Amino acid sequence: MRPDAKKLVLIAMLMLTGLILVAQTFTYRVTPGELKPGERGTVRVTMSIPAGKHQSHNPQDNEYFKLNASHPDLVFGKTQYPAAHTVVSPEQWDYHGSVTLSLPFTVKANAAPGNKTINVSMDYGLCFDTGQCEPPELAEGSVRLVVAAANPDQPVSNITEEPVAPETVTTAIAITDSVAEQAEAPVEPVKNPVSKILWYLLLAFVGGVIMNFTPCVLPVLTIRAMSIVNQAAEDKSKIFKHSMAYALGVLVSFIALAVVFIILKLAGESVGWGFQFQSVSFTIALTSIIFVFALALLDVFIISPPGMTAATQASAKKGVSGSFFGGVFAFLLATPCSAPLLGTAVGFAFGLPAWLMLIFFALVGIGLAFPFILIGLSPKALKIIPKPGEWMNIFKEVMAFVLLWIVYTMLKSVLKLTDGDYLLHVIMFILSLGFAAWLYGRFVRPEHSKATQWIFTLLTLVIIVGAALIYLPYKEAAVVEEVGIGDGLMRPAKDTPAGWYDFSPALMEKLLAEDAPVFVDFGAVWCKNCQANEKNVLFTDDIMAAFKAKGVILIHGDYTKQNPDMLEFMKKHGRVGVPFNVLYVKGAEPRLFSELLSKGMILDALKDLPEVSK
Template sequence: MTRFLPSLLLLLLVSLLPAGLQAQSPDIPGLALIKSKPVTAELISEQSSIAPGSSFRVAAKLVHEPTFHTYGKVLPEDGTGKPTVIQWKLPDGWTAEDLPWPAPHETEGTGGSKSLGYSDTVYLPVKLTAPADLKVGDQVKLEGIVDALVCDPKSCNPIKLPFSLEISVAQTAVVNAAAADVFKGLEGNTGAESNTSPTAGATKGTGADTGTPAASASATPSQGSAQPVNIFKQLMLAFLGGLILNIMPCVFPVLGIKVTSVVQQSLEHPRRVMLHGLAYTAGILVSFWALVGVLQLLRSWGEQLAWGFQLQSPWFSFIVVLIIFIFGLNMAGLFEVGTSATGVGMELTGKSGLQGSFFTGLLATLVATPCAAPFLAGALTFALGLSFWPSMLFFTVIALGLAFPFLVLAFFPKLLRLLPRPGAWMESFKQAMAFLMLAAAAYFTWSLMGLISEYGQRDLLIGLVFIAAACWIYGRWFTPDKPTKTRVKAIIFTALVFAFGFWMAYPRPKDGSWKEWSPELVDELRAKNVPVFVDFTARWCATCQANKWVYKNQALQSDFRKYGVTLLRADWTTTDVRIEDALALLNKTAIPVNLLYVPGQKEPIIIDPDVPFTPSLVREALAKLEHAPKAIKGTTAQVAK
């Protein structure tokens, strides 16, 4: 399995590419990360036109989705979170001066705690001063970013919200009547969220990124006398959270791998035991550093991501499922890598290889990311709100907590005497842990299903069965006691079956081409002369499922787009009287049934169910739309993508 490791790691790295780069690979669907917009930002001005050399107020308007909140510019002494900062990119000669913000109100923080912050819609004012040498008639673009931590009762996510506003230069300023009430209401903010830092003053625009005084006064959480205590507390919580991860359902199955390895190591020289512990720790540290580095890099590019973001990528989740599933089959004894029980730990170099310990550390981190152990949620929130190096420090502490039990055994090898001696029990233990590993694979499969299409879920499950069959072929016939000819055939069949299973299982994006069928929707579309194609189907109908491959035909999809056909799916998986009535009107008592409603024709065309369902059969029916009445102008059809 050594030769497969670089390929798997490469796929994991590709799955972490930012959406902008992934969009360049249209043949590999499902790579784009899922992003949300819990808060939006825009810039408004109290003047619609400004005069050269004048001062005026602008405000960053933040609109929060329900249950979400952000923080003020200064945190309470005993508070956690991240101060909100406005970073400006002003033209040369412009200055920004801090103004008091509205007082934050009590919100429901993460984990049921109470905190002070902003929710719903809030306006954060700033005073801008234009240079005197502006030319009347010019347009000036004001740009900036709101750097904040947005939270709901379950989690927090660092977010950077860019905004911009173009404003014209006139001989005299013109009041923006549409924003008059907003700025009038902001006049009562005096002292509400003022900045008492002695560095408060004006920020001068130089054409580069600049910050308001709030940025210089509160950008680092370490200011104030109470903050060092909070940092120490968060570091302790980070370590404890990492330690407790070892018994969380996500990580515990992997420890079965390490336990068998540790028992085997009890017979080795203490120095060798220490090297294994350090290799395992290095695997955890490297994987944590890689995840945090990629996370911080993507955040710097404007991605709105939080811890565990990589599992929002269908491809990353798929590779995780693949690795854990194959590990589980290996532990169950379906196939072996090497002849010893410790081969289950991915013994890449034979007996208790250091590379195996390193890889086990990588795997422990991989499966740990969906888990938020006690004490860890707050530490993650705090760490993700920090700049790169402080954030790296916090995640290093979490990683050391995860590795701590085995570090203790590495530096105090005499403790290994407390463990049972190697023996036949290890094989039983390994196989018992296989069920936990397969349960973890089932969980990650369920998580992946939320990212892919309905029929992609079906293909995923079928594909995993073929991958298991490939592992069985390998374990049954690629063994040292088999003749060379048999082993060659086994490896060829293993590769073919695995490739087919991988092709079946690879994640396909959710399909937005089809709408849910209803008689009312059909009547509405037909009244507008929109061609309608209806697929009467069900999950339990095997023929229906086989027919779905027809709709993937590129020529057929092109025809659907050409004729502006709306695709409707009538799902009869559960009892539906409307579908039963519709089939009765068609004199049909079984499915699949496929219909095409041609504008201008009273009765639909029924695609002949007595001949093989092929793309050419459907395209032949679509050709009758060539001379059909066109859809009423302004009607939008839902067509295949």
């Protein structure tokens, strides 16, 4: 890398670090750190406010600036506010520099002893001192509380009402920040928010790199690498240009996805990772693109506009635009194969401000494009790929069949999103598309006259458009709740072994209230990692037997279609996409699993549970 380029990279890194450092930060505390059933405590959150901004609060309306907390063993009161730094009017208190909100709580009488993690969030919305305000935001964190065993000689009455704070703030003469800090006991140190952000940004990059080795992306990666090998054999000066074009295609696609997420978030929509695969139109469009690409790898057709000479065609195949759209295609295929480490990081990203979310998704894109960035900066990396030869044609055709397998898996997604009758329509469209591609490849060739080429080009377009109009119109039917064969909330889950039950918020609330051990699995037909986890781990006989031996209740959720309840449930655990797996055990914190499961992970999580009586 040239010295000037190195300086530019260093400057970019310093600018990124500076942007992160000026963001508002949050500190979460709980006092006291240890309580018994029936005793009271307080959760406090301190927000540091960047210079030039302030936080406003209306004492008569707490909707946009408040604390929220949840834990089944605690009863929470109302948010307590400090005195205003500036009282603009009775309806507007302003805070500058930092502000601490408090939330009193009481430990329930039936709370089991042990460590408890309290999930805490703050609704806030900063304004510039010049008058312009930012959209409302949500900051999320957690604090650790130890619940000690109750004294059997002192019975505790059942707590059902909200705890009453010593003082309710209704005027500017309220508890101050300094008073709020009194009587605070030493608590568990809170991680630096900046280091947490940097850690998740690193996970974004690493997750993007790992995506290259998933079955979704690997065919495109290897085919594009072979294309660069051919170019290197002719002109090594083109390697940098094509590698960077591929990387740019990936990067632009991920930034575009981030922009979509930000727009939907500002509009109040709730979306998760992979949400585009819950759309019938998107799934069919991508299935068609993959199918046509597979046919091209099998040399069914070659894109050659009518009248082009062979030399021009060869140049077009190797154009920079081909490398750019190769990157776009890799992005489209990458989403359903959410790499390990990426799921947790994406969940964190959805709670970030818009500008940080852009940086996060850009780093995922850089990670996915990293092999080609290395090739562009160091062409010697191409030496690991064998020299061009017949093996490349064989490998290319093998990759075509891998893509056809992906087409099969996406048709399964269409089936789950719609119904069997509509799937037959989609298959007929795919066959028509294949016939049109064959016509184009057979007759739009330089050896044929220009008139013949134009006729068959137009005929190809007519067949594709006509087939789409005939077979693809779809009207979504009204959703009918399937009650299955079970009674009440325990309904057997579809397409799972016996012993799995359909997810519902009411069922989860009931099971957790009963302190039953529960394992939750959320998956989707379009999620390749989900399918691998279920086939190779969760649905196997030995793991099913292990669950049964420990008395674990198995809950399955199908996220193939949009499901706001499932998305909300995942967000409570810091995730926004599938695969999603969590184990609940009485007296312990919920155990989240990584995106790729192994039998060892499950058996290790179950080892401390007692055997159930037979």
